[in-house]
Amino acid sequence: MPRPRRRVRLDTDERRAQLLALARSAFSARSYDDVSVDDLAREAKISKGLLYHYFPTKRDLYVAGLREIAEELVQRVTSIPTNLPPVERVRQGLDAYLDHVQQHAKAFVSLMRGGIGSDPEVSQVVEGVRARFAAQFLEGLPVTSTMVNDPKVQVVIRGWIGFVESVSIDWCANPRIPRNELRELLAQILLSIMTGAAPQLLPR
Amino acid sequence: MPRPRRRVRLDTDERRAQLLALARSAFSARSYDDVSVDDLAREAKISKGLLYHYFPTKRDLYVAGLREIAEELVQRVTSIPTNLPPVERVRQGLDAYLDHVQQHAKAFVSLMRGGIGSDPEVSQVVEGVRARFAAQFLEGLPVTSTMVNDPKVQVVIRGWIGFVESVSIDWCANPRIPRNELRELLAQILLSIMTGAAPQLLPR
Numbered sequence: 001m002p003r004p005r006r007r008v009r010l011d012t013d014e015r016r017a018q019l020l021a022l023a024r025s026a027f028s029a030r031s032y033d034d035v036s037v038d039d040l041a042r043e044a045k046i047s048k049g050l051l052y053h054y055f056p057t058k059r060d061l062y063v064a065g066l067r068e069i070a071e072e073l074v075q076r077v078t079s080i081p082t083n084l085p086p087v088e089r090v091r092q093g094l095d096a097y098l099d100h101v102q103q104h105a106k107a108f109v110s111l112m113r114g115g116i117g118s119d120p121e122v123s124q125v126v127e128g129v130r131a132r133f134a135a136q137f138l139e140g141l142p143v144t145s146t147m148v149n150d151p152k153v154q155v156v157i158r159g160w161i162g163f164v165e166s167v168s169i170d171w172c173a174n175p176r177i178p179r180n181e182l183r184e185l186l187a188q189i190l191l192s193i194m195t196g197a198a199p200q201l202l203p204r
Numbered sequence: 205m206p207r208p209r210r211r212v213r214l215d216t217d218e219r220r221a222q223l224l225a226l227a228r229s230a231f232s233a234r235s236y237d238d239v240s241v242d243d244l245a246r247e248a249k250i251s252k253g254l255l256y257h258y259f260p261t262k263r264d265l266y267v268a269g270l271r272e273i274a275e276e277l278v279q280r281v282t283s284i285p286t287n288l289p290p291v292e293r294v295r296q297g298l299d300a301y302l303d304h305v306q307q308h309a310k311a312f313v314s315l316m317r318g319g320i321g322s323d324p325e326v327s328q329v330v331e332g333v334r335a336r337f338a339a340q341f342l343e344g345l346p347v348t349s350t351m352v353n354d355p356k357v358q359v360v361i362r363g364w365i366g367f368v369e370s371v372s373i374d375w376c377a378n379p380r381i382p383r384n385e386l387r388e389l390l391a392q393i394l395l396s397i398m399t400g401a402a403p404q405l406l407p408r
């Protein structure tokens with residue numbers, strides 16, 4: 001008895017993974033409105049009904065794909081050792097971020113420009129990524145909780161993440177400067193901002 | 205002959221303005237999905253059919269309202285005299301921007317978070333506003349066209365606008381610091397960024 005049950009569950013997971021992979025590739029290549037569930041079912045060689053069994057709506061498929069991409073992004077950025085010097089961590093974090101942005105350009109842009117509309121789940125994914133970046137940045141810095149909870153510090157870190165996002169969205173569509181220059185510019189801007197607005201966060 | 209014709213046109217314009225005002229107030233108070241065309245028609249005391257004569261879809265109504273709000277925002281920010289000292293212009297520009305954000309908080313947040321989804325017209329409105337802010341900022345500065353066309357300068361200005369947008373969205377939902385402090389912080393960050401990344405743009 002346990003064996004067939006397990007086999008069915010494995011198949012279910014595999015099917016889900018296959019559909020997610022197809023969806024991610026479709027949403028990365030095309031805009032949300034241009035992705036058709038019919039095409040995805042055809043590619044997966046299953047009925048539309050079965051696809052809807054796994055993901056009841058196109059939106060569910062999109063949000064699930066987004067969560068996966070967001071999780072990978074956070075994993076990449078947060079896997080950087082926190083014992084490196086802060087400037088080096090920021091540089092490596094930006095490299096990981098820009099790798100990800102380049103790889104998922106279309107999905108990234110539509111995500112950040114709100115590809116699916118005013119969707120609370122999408123906002124939650126995006127906000128979650130931002131919050132984890134901010135936490136990662138603060139981890140390993142010689143800061144006290146008073147500094148971390150300083151609203152000015154939170155405004156500054158959040159703003160810098162907004163800076164990086166805006167510039168990255170623009171850079172996907174229009175790579176005005178080479179990637180390495182972009183990374184250095186973004187790292188340098190963080191230092192300038194911190195020096196000006198929150199010098200207490202900069203290690204001496 | 206000319207008189208009745210003009211009267212009809214005036215009525216049309218008035219009706220359009222009335223519907224736009226109702227729509228703007230509705231979209232400012234509620235999310236896109238929660239605004240109902242039926243309710244708007246009822247408020248305007250007209251049939252849904254007549255409303256659709258002016259605005260064929262809810263999306264058209266939304267985009268028209270957005271354009272008007274965006275135009276007012278640009279007017280406010282660009283009406284600041286360019287002969288003031290740059291720091292004072294930035295400060296006044298931020299004041300005008302934050303006034304507008306406070307007044308249209310809901311519409312602003314849903315606009316910037318992509319309230320209507322991946323919509324090319326909405327993106328165009330938002331991008332248009334950003335481009336005009338960037339142009340306004342550069343106007344009156346002692347800069348040459350070589351400086352203005354420097355891709356690094358463009359990245360920096362665009363990024364700062366992203367910084368201001370992110371922080372403002374967050375501030376609408378969660379006003380961590382008083383408005384005056386926020387304005388000063390944003391102005392100071394622009395100066396820090398410019399000093400670090402594009403000192404040639406700062407007047408001596």
